Amino acid sequence: MTFQEKLAIYADLILSVGLNVKPGENIQIKFDSQNLELVRLIVKRAYQMGAAHIVYDFQDDEMNLARYQHLNDDLLDDFPSVVADFKLNLYKAGYLQLSLVSPNPDLLKQVESARVGRINKARSKSMQESMRYGMENHSKWVVAAASSKDWAKAVFPTLPEEEAISLLWENIFTATRVTMKDPKEAWLKHDARLKEYQSYLNQKRYCKLHFVSELTDLTVGLVEGHIWNGGSEKTVSGEAFMSNMPVEEVWTMPNTIEVNGYVTMTKPLIVSGKLVSTLKLVFKHGEVVEYESDQPDTIKLLLESDSGAKRLGEVALVSIDSPIEKTGIHFKNTLFDENAASHLAFGQAYLDNIEDGNIMSLEERKERGMNHSSIHKDFMVGNKEMAVYGVTNDGQEEAIMIKGQWVI
């Protein structure tokens, strides 16, 4: 297959398997100026599939950087409500949300952390309602990746530029099953496999998970009525979609006050445009009470975003024999790295991870232990040493993963 053919299949998979576009639906596409070739294929295909209207959320590294570098100091804490309202109104009008990510891990390296933190905080605070609305699955949404110059350079620093971009594309195509014989069929089978883990865990109704390795000893309480998800999801009105491509994880909702012990991050992470290589956290009653990191300022700003930022909103299990982990590549991007290792997330929880979440009031959700925040930030904790146990109501521990792999 030529690159063009693969790209066309990828565009089609994003729209059919990911967004599950139906005639008459509207789409917002967030993309980077380096993704134009893919976006053009997606837009054309979307209209052919019957899409009604497409809104572009254009991003450009240089323009973004200009804002972080040159925005006047007295404007750092402002974000325009007219823009936040538009995003929320798009959700409310039922726009499907497609995000194409092309991370540039080093983009903000030279910018003072405090500036980055204030700009991001103003934005996430202003966007909190639309983010929550999105995470409540009122609309179908998908996050997928596109290779780009800067991302490829960060992943393959020793390769010539063109070669690095191509190699990253090949890895994206492999991880998203583009190069398989029947990609849609392959996604169906993969989804069915994730659904098996999901239903096993849903039947077990563990009250806690226990993560153990040389670096970690952490218990994560699960909310009463928690639901494990894996692979495809459903909107509140019952339409299927695949929120991440690739996806290898099975995830549920931690109880915001029942996380205790210590945990060590096992893969580097980009936070506010900075590469965080080491992070060790101590939790007590659900809250981070101590941490060590090579980027303490960046972590401090993240955890102080709001009252929910230092508590967990997601716990996810990924086998270390995931095809992404097998590539041996560190993608320096959450979408890929979170599907290479078990992980936790600070901040906002997903509403579809709790029974009847969509008919509960905000107060009921909080009482049940659901976390709320203007941020949602995954960090990887799994590795080939890690065991994960499910703790039953009577305190028994049953193995779910041993040496990083499923044993159920």
Added chain:
Amino acid sequence: MTFQEKLAIYADLILSVGLNVKPGENIQIKFDSQNLELVRLIVKRAYQMGAAHIVYDFQDDEMNLARYQHLNDDLLDDFPSVVADFKLNLYKAGYLQLSLVSPNPDLLKQVESARVGRINKARSKSMQESMRYGMENHSKWVVAAASSKDWAKAVFPTLPEEEAISLLWENIFTATRVTMKDPKEAWLKHDARLKEYQSYLNQKRYCKLHFVSELTDLTVGLVEGHIWNGGSEKTVSGEAFMSNMPVEEVWTMPNTIEVNGYVTMTKPLIVSGKLVSTLKLVFKHGEVVEYESDQPDTIKLLLESDSGAKRLGEVALVSIDSPIEKTGIHFKNTLFDENAASHLAFGQAYLDNIEDGNIMSLEERKERGMNHSSIHKDFMVGNKEMAVYGVTNDGQEEAIMIKGQWVI
């Protein structure tokens, strides 16, 4: 000067002379994917000048074309109100409006006129309120141009691509005074010259204009209390801006029911993506009652957009010794071609072309003879044969232009 230096001066002129950006102001930039280099300079410079937030209105020829080609037939008459509302809300929130145009005259050549017409009509109808709001000068706004592959190819069809793009840039730089010794000073002087014509015409208070050439014999009544504008304008709150760069015209408001005679278009025009080469119109009591064109379907759709589309909203005088006309180039773009020849416009009138327009009710404006429409489309009627006379209250004709040049 290198190209980079000229482009940086151009970016600065657009922001300082055009938008007159002040610290804390917000900007929306409409641009084409081919303009990224210029947009990046503008964004960086805008933040350095103290801009608070920048919203991108991204356009791409291929994506636009995909919509015209592939949008389902039953969706052609729909435009999402959530998008129209956002545009209006940006105006209401005081966002300055910068449009960078890179026309692609042949883009929609292969698309059925009826499809183009229906899609455009749905959009302009939905956008009518925000368009009117914009034309009422609540915010500062500017339209400027950027060279691009397809535009350059259309203007210089025989040149190699790179050469055509460069030559078009050079002509844009010349027309916008980028290459002059002190570009800002040059704009001040030019503005002062246009203001002289403006105040002469404002003192004269002609009740009609009479356009005469071999091809045209048209009288255009002016509304009572009409105001001539030329060069820089003021928002309703009194802030200066330059709405077009380049600008060579002095313009005012025709009376919507007092246009009589015939007029022949003197330069080709792009309408809904189609090149219209010939157009002859007969007006009676302000309305087009007959027309001949090589693109009758396209003109029909334009004039039938709404009840104001076949009446005039602007009359503008441009000397044929304008630097743009002197290049001898047909730019196939209204921004340039309208500043090379006297012109008229179908559709919506500008509120600042009538005294106290901003405190009149819509009914009062209509009674005065101001035209309202969801479209505003300029077409060129001046040439080196044309005379323009001002008709005084007692029926005397005084020469304003002879052989296409100012005689006042």
